[in-house]
Amino acid sequence: MAKTIEEINEKIKNGKVVVLNAEEIIDYAEEKGTKKTAKEVDVVTTATFGPMCSSGAFINFGHPDPPIKMTKVWLNDVPACAGIAAVDVYIGAAELSETEGMNYGGAYVIEDLISGKPVKLRATSHGTDCYPRREIETYITKNTINQAYLFNPRNVYQNYAVATNSSNRTIYTYMGKLLPNFGNATYCSAGQLSPLLNDPYYRTIGIGTRIFLAGSQGYVSWYGTQHNPGKERLPNGIPCGPAGTLAVIGDLKEMSPEYLKACTFHGYGVTIFIGIGIPIPVIDEEMVEFLKIKDEDIYTEIFDYSVQRRNKPSYGKVNYKQLRSGKIKINGKFVQTGSISSYFKALEISNVLKEEIKNGKFYLTASVAPLPPEEKYGSLDILSKEEL
Amino acid sequence: MIKRKLVLSFPENIVTKPITYKLVKEFNLEFNILRAEITPNMEGKMLIELRGDKAQIDKSIKYLISTGVSVQEAAKDIILNKNQCIDCGVCASICITQALSLDNTSHKLKFNKDKCILCELCLDCCPVSAIKVHI
Numbered sequence: 001m002a003k004t005i006e007e008i009n010e011k012i013k014n015g016k017v018v019v020l021n022a023e024e025i026i027d028y029a030e031e032k033g034t035k036k037t038a039k040e041v042d043v044v045t046t047a048t049f050g051p052m053c054s055s056g057a058f059i060n061f062g063h064p065d066p067p068i069k070m071t072k073v074w075l076n077d078v079p080a081c082a083g084i085a086a087v088d089v090y091i092g093a094a095e096l097s098e099t100e101g102m103n104y105g106g107a108y109v110i111e112d113l114i115s116g117k118p119v120k121l122r123a124t125s126h127g128t129d130c131y132p133r134r135e136i137e138t139y140i141t142k143n144t145i146n147q148a149y150l151f152n153p154r155n156v157y158q159n160y161a162v163a164t165n166s167s168n169r170t171i172y173t174y175m176g177k178l179l180p181n182f183g184n185a186t187y188c189s190a191g192q193l194s195p196l197l198n199d200p201y202y203r204t205i206g207i208g209t210r211i212f213l214a215g216s217q218g219y220v221s222w223y224g225t226q227h228n229p230g231k232e233r234l235p236n237g238i239p240c241g242p243a244g245t246l247a248v249i250g251d252l253k254e255m256s257p258e259y260l261k262a263c264t265f266h267g268y269g270v271t272i273f274i275g276i277g278i279p280i281p282v283i284d285e286e287m288v289e290f291l292k293i294k295d296e297d298i299y300t301e302i303f304d305y306s307v308q309r310r311n312k313p314s315y316g317k318v319n320y321k322q323l324r325s326g327k328i329k330i331n332g333k334f335v336q337t338g339s340i341s342s343y344f345k346a347l348e349i350s351n352v353l354k355e356e357i358k359n360g361k362f363y364l365t366a367s368v369a370p371l372p373p374e375e376k377y378g379s380l381d382i383l384s385k386e387e388l
Numbered sequence: 389m390i391k392r393k394l395v396l397s398f399p400e401n402i403v404t405k406p407i408t409y410k411l412v413k414e415f416n417l418e419f420n421i422l423r424a425e426i427t428p429n430m431e432g433k434m435l436i437e438l439r440g441d442k443a444q445i446d447k448s449i450k451y452l453i454s455t456g457v458s459v460q461e462a463a464k465d466i467i468l469n470k471n472q473c474i475d476c477g478v479c480a481s482i483c484i485t486q487a488l489s490l491d492n493t494s495h496k497l498k499f500n501k502d503k504c505i506l507c508e509l510c511l512d513c514c515p516v517s518a519i520k521v522h523i
Contacts, residue, residue: 176513261516263516273515336481336482338482338490339476342474
């Protein structure tokens with residue numbers, strides 16, 4: 001029998017909701033069977049905590065007197081995009097500091113704002129009749145500004161690749177430091193806990209879904225950039241590499257530095273760890289089949305990141321149980337593995353979200369529109385107008 | 389008679405040369421290899437304690453450098469800042485001796501100092517700068 005979101009929310013209200021995290025559901029479904037699990041469990045909480053470059057925040061500073069139409073803006077010497085209205089900006093997480101380079105950047109500005117630290121705002125302008133001021137330098141905190149919300153164009157990747165390095169030198173990538181001659185391999189997914197791997201065909205997660213976003217209650221605002229649902233899939237529905245993505249939105253002022261962390265990948269640049277939890281309603285038995293997925297059922301592909309091309313040579317597929325064991329075999333040789341997303345933090349977030357739902361602090365939403373089941377995933381070719 | 393603890397890094401091309409043997413033969417030093425990670429065709433690392441005459445030790449270090457070995461004082465420690473660490477485990481993939489590893493049950497990062505050879509490979513791999521060297 002199918003369960004509706006309204007029925008589940010009624011149970012949350014009455015304190016009768018049964019919630020498990022995406023790890024607990026595995027043994028539960030194994031022991032009780034699909035039918036009983038679908039009947040007894042209402043919600044499964046999934047989560048991830050990994051670096052997500054495609055993130056940033058919109059901020060409105062309020063107007064100074066005399067007012068300014070900011071055309072160039074820096075926050076702690078990190079340039080923000082000011083090509084919108086007078087005192088609105090977008091600060092991208094991966095933007096680098098003009099004075100400190102890779103040691104500081106947009107992600108650090110966002111973390112500092114969330115932590116309540118003062119941030120130096122500097123802006124210049126050409127000056128207009130309506131906005132005469134040509135420059136400003138002042139300090140802001142999250143309490144002095146008007147709106148500040150994260151609007152991340154691509155988060156929560158449904159699976160990701162494994163990176164290794166066949167060359168004879170150490171390389172520094174967004175997948176971390178890769179030692180020469182297959183010295184190590186890194187991966188980046190919460191695997192069995194990961195939101196879109198527990199709902200591989202986006203049956204419940206869609207536009208409008210309420211989520212845990214870095215400690216706040218945020219929303220899925222759109223499908224993410226590079227959303228690629230057409231990626232090759234296993235019979236269990238799992239795509240063997242980067243597939244679906246989400247664009248998410250949430251109030252920066254409600255977030256916690258516990259669940260959002262600026263970071264620097266040496267030699268690559270600044271990015272941001274974001275903690276996201278998504279509740280999946282157990283609407284029917286089919287949903288249980290997807291939710292009971294475990295690390296050994298989730299496969300991904302190993303790529304050679306020393307090849308500086310869009311398409312990199314593959315060294316075959318591995319599953320997350322093998323990756324989490326600490327070593328995998330590449331070309332017959334044992335290679336040490338490490339994750340760049342934190343399973344520990346993902347598990348913590350799945351449990352925090354579970355408690356919030358059980359305590360009636362977090363209600364589920366039905367999506368207002370589905371994520372596209374098909375989407376173009378093109379590349380950028382260098383063409384003249386005539387060749388278009 | 390003095391004691392010095394050093395970290396020796398052997399480039400790939402000299403990894404197979406009998407360099408430590410010379411330390412005994414030519415400089416009359418006693419040495420104790422505390423940890424080593426030596427694989428043919430890969431950079432090798434060794435944590436070594438030398439005992440002997442001060443002048444001889446200084447000479448032996450000059451000799452080591454002349455052969456292409458890089459020599460660092462090991463009078464330092466690798467420090468893991470637990471408050472900063474987010475337990476991702478990317479450093480565990482870099483750590484040849486597995487002094488840094490992820491615990492399978494708690495999913496937290498463990499640092500076993502006794503296994504650390506102070507090779508410092510982990511220093512620039514931590515995205516949140518939780519690993520520092522203490523001099």
